[in-house]
Amino acid sequence: MRVTFTVNGRPETADDVWEGESLLYVLRERVGLPGSKNACEQGECGSCTVYLDGTPVCACLVAAGQAEGREVRTVEGLADGDRLDPVQEAFVECGAVQCGFCTPGLVVQAHDLIERVAQPSDAEIREALAGNLCRCTGYEKILDAVRLAAARKAAS
């Protein structure tokens, strides 16, 4: 089947999509956006987190056809040209990236948190990121990055 939707503000059409395919597969293999990572395929790890009509979801659990006509924003759509989003900058500055595999999902999920909650408490950060697994960092530097991004956003 054909799926037509908007990705990072651009209209995209994917052809020959299998009806049981996930949005994640379409993004990575058909649209050429490999930022969203494919790991658990069961919503456990959060590595494939994208915005679907403004709401963060696991792209691996959205059927491709469910994205028809809708707006998707992936990690590739957060930066403004060469200027990283403040959440991305904070992840770099705080050393919140090690192997980097979980980073795109964490960045999108953290981006949503500080859009909704201006100055999140540590409990709110932990709750928001509870569905994103990182096996390298031990999470402390990720928490630092989210605190920094939130503080900068609040100050700006």
Next chain:
Amino acid sequence: MDFLQPTTWAEALAAKADRPEAVPVQGGTDVMVELNFDLHRPAALLDLNRVAELAEWSSEPDGRLRVGAGVPYVRLIAELGGRLPGLAQAARTVGSPQIRNRGTVGGNLGAASPAGDSHPPLLAGDAVIEVESAARGVRTIPAAEFYLGVKRSALEPDELIRAFRMSPATGPQYFSKVGTRNAMVIAVCSFAIALHPGERRVGTGIGSAAPTPRRARAAEEFLAAELDWDARLDPAVLARFGELAAQAASPIDDVRGTADYRRHAIGVMARRTLTWAWNEFRSGHFERRAG
């Protein structure tokens, strides 16, 4: 595989009548896992996301709430948490924020897993499931009659789940769940309680400790007979309630826990949730909060 995408409820019922083997998909948080792991290859997917009315809830003339099968957990928590506190507590324990943004009570009912988090509070709160087919119209099924076996429900192949109906809480409600961490956990076992002070009755629901979610009926009957609603909670009554709740479970050993552990934990959670609910009831806090 076919991808059916009705935009109205009538179209959805017609599609299900025409293709009873089609698997309904709402948030996809269960259905897509089975597809991704090649555990299930349905002949068709029936996407219900476009049926806008499924994502709505309303207050009915009889005072009950009617919650569409497509209302995601995140909205249930935000919009109905005060009126359906037990169900909202359970909803907060479902998966992660990303899962709660997509997952629905309707999907939980459709999957009918004994471990589904919605089921115990639906049982404790006397929820009724509204299902419909093109051929026979609407049928309502009390939650206690909905679950028939492991991942089997009373839903007929040509029927779709439209909504559930439940009265706003008239007393404290609590949900407790055992798992290995505080998020992203399938219940090892779970327990829900709902006080119905007007009827001097207590509702219960057991999760993940029997082939189906079920009520602890003997424990409910015991409380209906023995609970003194104008006094502090009698420790002997509390202990017996825990024993009867544990006896109502018929768990198995599996990767998440042993049958013995589950039976023990159900007793503990039954005592704990009754204590929380009773303390809230006696403090008058619930009445003040409910206004």
